Amino acid sequence: MRRKYTLALLACLGLSTLPALADDSTEALARTCNNCHGVNGVSAGGAMPSLGGQSEAYLKHIMLEWKSGERAAASMNRLIKGYSDEQIAGLAKYFAAKPWTPNTQKASADVMARGKDVTDKCETCHGATGGQPDDETIPRLNGQSAMFMHLELDKYRDEAFLMTHKKMIKSARKMEEGDVGIAAKYYGNQSK
Numbered sequence: 001m002r003r004k005y006t007l008a009l010l011a012c013l014g015l016s017t018l019p020a021l022a023d024d025s026t027e028a029l030a031r032t033c034n035n036c037h038g039v040n041g042v043s044a045g046g047a048m049p050s051l052g053g054q055s056e057a058y059l060k061h062i063m064l065e066w067k068s069g070e071r072a073a074a075s076m077n078r079l080i081k082g083y084s085d086e087q088i089a090g091l092a093k094y095f096a097a098k099p100w101t102p103n104t105q106k107a108s109a110d111v112m113a114r115g116k117d118v119t120d121k122c123e124t125c126h127g128a129t130g131g132q133p134d135d136e137t138i139p140r141l142n143g144q145s146a147m148f149m150h151l152e153l154d155k156y157r158d159e160a161f162l163m164t165h166k167k168m169i170k171s172a173r174k175m176e177e178g179d180v181g182i183a184a185k186y187y188g189n190q191s192k
């Protein structure tokens with residue numbers, strides 16, 4: 001009885017779905033990420049960051065920190081717990097191999113002028129426009145979603161929010177309240 005049911009079910013599903021069922025590749029996993037992060041990890045903006053073209057080391061590191069519970073998040077810390085370390089490593093490699101595609105968001109001349117001053121202290125690590133990270137542990141900021149960056153800076157600034165990177169925490173906490181959004185918009189406007 002059971003066997004008959006299984007055979008009937010397989011027949012119903014048809015051949016066309018079989019490759020999908022058998023496909024446990026990184027590509028298939030990455031498709032679930034694209035619902036929020038955009039195709040090839042290029043975000044349409046809002047609270048969702050672009051992933052495509054960030055360094056493999058950064059992507060892997062941040063996901064493993066969420067999985068271990070060392071680091072908090074709005075949703076990724078819970079979401080990533082369902083993935084093995086091997087799957088996480090595969091996803092980091094997959095998105096790092098995509099080109100970084102800046103989503104240049106409009107900002108006024110006043111915001112850009114103030115943003116340049118405010119981000120002077122950030123330049124040694126992120127580069128003048130956020131597009132020249134000094135090493136593999138530093139994410140690209142040029143053309144990243146400004147709203148996302150504002151939210152992240154607030155997390156680094158909030159003592160009650162579990163973040164790990166001491167130097168970035170220190171940099172974010174030194175900022176004036178009103179400059180946080182300006183820095184985020186400044187980087188969001190950059191194309192390079």
Ligand code: HEC
Pocket residue numbers: 029030032033034035036037047048049050051054059062063073074075076077079091139
């Ligand atoms: C339901 C929407 C959603 C899905 C699905 C999703 N993410 Fe996220 N992701 C977010 C949000 C929101 C953030 C911002 C961090 C936070 O607070 O959770 C984020 C942040 C990230 C970051 C940090 C980027 C940075 O620059 O700091 C990485 C890496 C990431 N996600 C990887 C993935 C991967 C890989 C998948 C698929 C396995 C995935 N995400 C699926 C919503 C999602």
Ligand code: HEC
Pocket residue numbers: 049062118119121122123124125126137138139140141149150152153163164165167168171172175183
């Ligand atoms: C000592 C080097 C250093 C300095 C200085 C620095 N950053 Fe960072 N920044 C980093 C690193 C490394 C990360 C990733 C940290 C982590 O893993 O949590 C980061 C993360 C970020 C993020 C989150 C991006 C994302 O994709 O999650 C933003 C936004 C940011 N920095 C903005 C700034 C601003 C604005 C300043 C100056 C006020 C600044 N940073 C100064 C090294 C630095």
